[in-house]
Amino acid sequence: MIELSGVSKRYGEVEALRNVNLGIKGGEVFAVVGNSGAGKTTLLRVISMLETDFSGKYVFRGIDARSNPEKVRRRVTMVFQNPVMFRTSVFDNVAYGLRIRGINGSELEERVEKVLEFLGILDLADKNARKLSGGEKQRVAIARALVIDADVYALDEPTANLDAENVRIIESAIKEMRKRGKTIVLATHNLFQARRLSDRTAYMENGEIVEVGETKKLFESPEDERTRRFIEGDLYL
Amino acid sequence: MAWEYIAEGVAGALRLVLSGNPELFDIAFRSIRVSGIAAMLAAIIGIPIGVVMGLSRFRGRSLVKSVFNAMLGIPTVVMGLILYLFLAPAGPLGSLGLLYTEMGISFGQMLLILPIVVSFTASSIESVEGEIRDLVLTLGAGRLQAMIKTVEEAISGIILSVIAAFNRAIAELGIALMVGGNIFVRGGEMNTRVLTTSIQMYVARGEIEFAIALGTVLLAIVFAVTALSNYLQRKWVSL
Numbered sequence: 001m002i003e004l005s006g007v008s009k010r011y012g013e014v015e016a017l018r019n020v021n022l023g024i025k026g027g028e029v030f031a032v033v034g035n036s037g038a039g040k041t042t043l044l045r046v047i048s049m050l051e052t053d054f055s056g057k058y059v060f061r062g063i064d065a066r067s068n069p070e071k072v073r074r075r076v077t078m079v080f081q082n083p084v085m086f087r088t089s090v091f092d093n094v095a096y097g098l099r100i101r102g103i104n105g106s107e108l109e110e111r112v113e114k115v116l117e118f119l120g121i122l123d124l125a126d127k128n129a130r131k132l133s134g135g136e137k138q139r140v141a142i143a144r145a146l147v148i149d150a151d152v153y154a155l156d157e158p159t160a161n162l163d164a165e166n167v168r169i170i171e172s173a174i175k176e177m178r179k180r181g182k183t184i185v186l187a188t189h190n191l192f193q194a195r196r197l198s199d200r201t202a203y204m205e206n207g208e209i210v211e212v213g214e215t216k217k218l219f220e221s222p223e224d225e226r227t228r229r230f231i232e233g234d235l236y237l
Numbered sequence: 238m239a240w241e242y243i244a245e246g247v248a249g250a251l252r253l254v255l256s257g258n259p260e261l262f263d264i265a266f267r268s269i270r271v272s273g274i275a276a277m278l279a280a281i282i283g284i285p286i287g288v289v290m291g292l293s294r295f296r297g298r299s300l301v302k303s304v305f306n307a308m309l310g311i312p313t314v315v316m317g318l319i320l321y322l323f324l325a326p327a328g329p330l331g332s333l334g335l336l337y338t339e340m341g342i343s344f345g346q347m348l349l350i351l352p353i354v355v356s357f358t359a360s361s362i363e364s365v366e367g368e369i370r371d372l373v374l375t376l377g378a379g380r381l382q383a384m385i386k387t388v389e390e391a392i393s394g395i396i397l398s399v400i401a402a403f404n405r406a407i408a409e410l411g412i413a414l415m416v417g418g419n420i421f422v423r424g425g426e427m428n429t430r431v432l433t434t435s436i437q438m439y440v441a442r443g444e445i446e447f448a449i450a451l452g453t454v455l456l457a458i459v460f461a462v463t464a465l466s467n468y469l470q471r472k473w474v475s476l
Contacts, residue, residue: 050371070379078375084368087390096386097376148377 001026001152001183002047007056009042009207016042017054018207026151029174029184031198031215033191034230039207040187041081044154047185048078061151077150081157083141085129090121090140093129097148115147118176120169135166142173152183159193171197191231195219203227249446250453258450260423265454268407268431271339271417275346276403279354282347283402284395287358291366291391292384302359308352313411320345321415337418339429345412350402357401361394362387393470400466404459410437432458 002024009017016039024030024047032040045051046058049069058065065072077097086093094112098104103111116122119139124132129140138158145153155174159167174197177184188194194201195215202212203226211218211227222228253261290302322328324336335341369390373383388395410433413419417429419438430438432455439448 048375050375073374074377076375077377078371080368080372084372086369086372086386087393096373100376100378100382144376150377 001061002185003057003059004046005057005059007046007054007058009046009051009054016207017046020056020207020209022202022209022212024152024183024185026183027178027181028199029178029186029197031194031201032185032187032204033189033194033201034204035189038204040204041156042207043204044078044156044185044187047152048076048154049073050078075150076152076154077145077148078154079138079141079145079156079158081160083137085132085137085140087130088128089125090116090127090129090132091125093140094144094147097144101148111147115143118146119143119173135162138162138166139169139173142170146173146177150182152185153177154185154187156187157189158186159188159190167193191219203230205230246445246449250448250450253446253450254453261447261450261454263428264421264430264432264435264451265458267339267428268433268455269458271342271413271431272346272403272406274340274343275350275406276399278343278347279350279402279406280399283351283354283398284358287355287395287398288362288388290355290359291362292387302356305352305355305359309356311349311352313349313409314415315411316349317345317411317413317415320348320412324416336416337420337429338427339417342413342417342429342431345416346406346409349409349412350406353402353405354398357398358391358395361391361398364394365390396469397466400462404462407432407458408455409433 002022004020004022007017007020007022008015018039020039020043022043032043034040042051046054049058049065049072052066052069060068060072060076063071086096091112094116095108098108098111113122113125116125119142121136121139121143124136124140129137132140142155142158158174159170162170171193174184174186184197186194186198198215200213201215201218203210203218203222203224205226211222211224213223218227219231222231290298290305320341321336323330324333324341325331326336335344366387369387370383373386378386413429413431413434414437417431417434419430419434421428421430421435432451436448436451436455439445439451
């Protein structure tokens with residue numbers, strides 16, 4: 001589904017991604033863990049083609065992503081750590097992606113209501129999206145991404161700073177997305193969450209992918225000393 | 238004694254306003270018309286420039302922005318003088334016949350307030366551009382759709398820029414005096430007397446009651462427009 005070869009990305013003097021080689025299979029939940037500044041968000045932005053100015057090669061479903069950024073963006077959608085809401089109602093926020101695809105009328109209404117109900121926010125449909133709590137905003141952001149039925153969801157710390165109830169709802173949504181065959185790339189600093197949700201995990205440090213493996217194996221017997229230090233530090237300190 | 242003098246002026250002014258003095262309202266409506274046209278022209282020209290400046294990254298953009306920002310504080314008398322030199326019969330734009338006309342004042346005020354519309358529009362767009370563009374693109378929008386949505390999200394700031402520009406235009410004196418000439422003939426069609434020029438004239442003549450009445454009307458217009466702007470902002474925030 002996603003193949004990155006030798007991908008590097010700089011922001012001025014800062015090298016946010018260094019020679020990243022990574023393959024993500026269709027239908028898997030792929031976690032990216034690492035400390036703040038490790039390059040997780042930049043990696044998700046490249047996968048979502050919000051960053052197009054990078055070196056190396058990115059192939060999405062057999063097509064060169066850099067030559068077809070709009071095509072990739074129609075199939076890969078990113079949910080940001082700090083959800084941005086349009087200055088309108090929850091319903092219209094969620095409906096936006098459908099409207100720009102030319103979907104209107106009863107089909108639009110049905111699809112939006114279904115996804116709002118799935119995330120437990122149907123009663124907020126007419127509310128001003130900018131006035132919601134952090135957890136509600138994040139659920140709207142996920143609903144907005146879910147409704148467009150993309151192939152890949154790049155979720156950047158989707159439950160950071162949320163209460164337990166919102167975390168439970170969002171994790172259920174991720175599991176449901178996986179059941180529907182969606183590919184999920186999940187950037188998180190929460191190792192427990194990565195263990196709970198993902199099939200495979202990559203550990204990043206200073207813009208590099210240090211190690212990639214089956215989640216269980218990577219957490220129980222990491223091959224790289226840096227991965228082991230990170231996992232032990234986070235889980236047992 | 239000093240307070241009595243002011244109190245008498247205010248009382249006389251109130252009588253003039255409440256009696257619906259035709260000259261006073263004629264001047265007030267002319268002011269609204271002249272500055273309204275100026276604000277409309279500045280919006281038509283300035284909003285597209287501000288949108289381009291807010292959305293695009295071109296060489297020399299910061300220089301253009303600095304020029305518009307510097308023009309925000311240009312003294313109206315200097316602007317009036319420059320316009321007078323250009324619009325005078327012997328000046329480069331003398332053939333347009335704009336000197337001592339309402340349209341001449343509108344044109345001058347439009348040039349004065351254009352930087353307000355451009356700078357505020359560009360800033361409003363810049364304040365939402367990054368995050369809205371990323372969001373809209375990741376939801377599958379094309380570049381044009383992303384631009385439209387960004388402008389849509391910045392619309393309250395853009396409206397505010399036009400309202401601020403109107404308030405600046407209606408309250409300025411230099412251009413209205415030098416380009417308009419403060420002409421007033423009862424029943425005449427070529428009058429150019431507006432609120433600020435007539436306040437200045439009545440104070441100079443010592444007719445303080447009329448000056449206070451005009452000042453009150455000017456303040457009322459500015460406050461009403463500001464209240465409308467606040468209402469629109471609140472409405473936008475609440476949806």
